[in-house]
Amino acid sequence: MSVLLLRLAGPLQAWGSTSRFTRRTTENAPTKSGVLGLLAAAQGRSRDADLADLAALEFGVRIDQPGTRLRDFQTAHHGDTDKAMPLSERFYLADAVFVAGVAGTPGLIDALYEALLDPVFLPYLGRRSCPPSRPIPLGPPQADIRLEDALREAAWEASDWYRAEGSQSAPGRLEVLLDCPAGQAPDIALRDLPLSFDPRHRRYGLRGLRGSHVPLPGTRAAAPPHDPTDGLFPAAPRTD
Known part of the structure; x- marks a missing residue:
């Protein structure tokens, strides 16, 4: 088994699991359906593509x-008609940072990593209005390691200003949410296991989660500036 760790950081994120109609909520951490949708988009999969291989990946997230x-x-x-559309409420997470991870066979994990380096569709953090502010992959896949251990050992990705306040905001440990093993009672359950992203009939299954905490790890060096639209537009010609 191999593990691929992802840095999910941006001005806004939105990870819904029960959103309906005009009220669009967000969970407190990335959902499996949202992250697998990001990976499927990076690979250029169509909305009606088979998701069985992605849904089978082990998933976990650390709240940094x-x-x-x-x-x-x-x-x-x-x-065209100036007719009013229904009023809506949309909820977001502002200034959040997560480390998410997927674990699976080396061939699939390597393919997902390569797709994130050169995505077919622009990745976003739950909704199209939520672009990432930092590169998503946290390095190449790791071999022969458990997902829980990889999340435990990964550097703390919180912002500098948040780390400066960390003595109160994150008192020595970080929360981790992992897929619950079969046969074990979950701590909570979410309907965020994607079965189909087809807009004509989106389908999601229930997923059990177990929560734990890991000691606060060391910090990583500051990430370089990141614009997710780099490469989409040619550089403007110089006029001087």
Whole structure:
């Protein structure tokens, strides 16, 4: 088994598991469906593609910086008729940072890593309005390591300002959420196991989670500046 760790950091994130109609909520941590959707998009999979191989991956997430819940109240009109659309509420996590991980066969994990280095579709953190602010892969896949151990050993990815306040915000440990093994009673359950992303009939199964905590690890050197749209547009010609 191999493990691929992902840094999920951005001004806004939104990871819904029960969102319906005009009220779009977010969980406190990335969902399995959201992260697998990001990986499927990086590979260029179509919405109706088979997800069985991705759904079988072991998934876990470490909350490095929990962020702040933000509520956005939206109004809109149809452009052609000027008819009002339904009012909606959308919730986000602002200034959050997570380390997520997937574990599976080396061939699939390597393919996902390569896709993130050169994604077919622009990755986003749960919703299209939530681009990442840092590169997503935390290095190449790791071989012969348990996902829980990889999450335990990964450097703390919180922002500098948050680390400066860490004595109060993160008192010596970080929360980890992992897939619950078969036969073990889960701590909580979410309907975030993707069965189909087909917009005509999206389907999700229940997934059991178990929670734990890991000691606060050391910090990583500051990440280089990151613009997820680099390469999409040619550089502007110089005029001087």
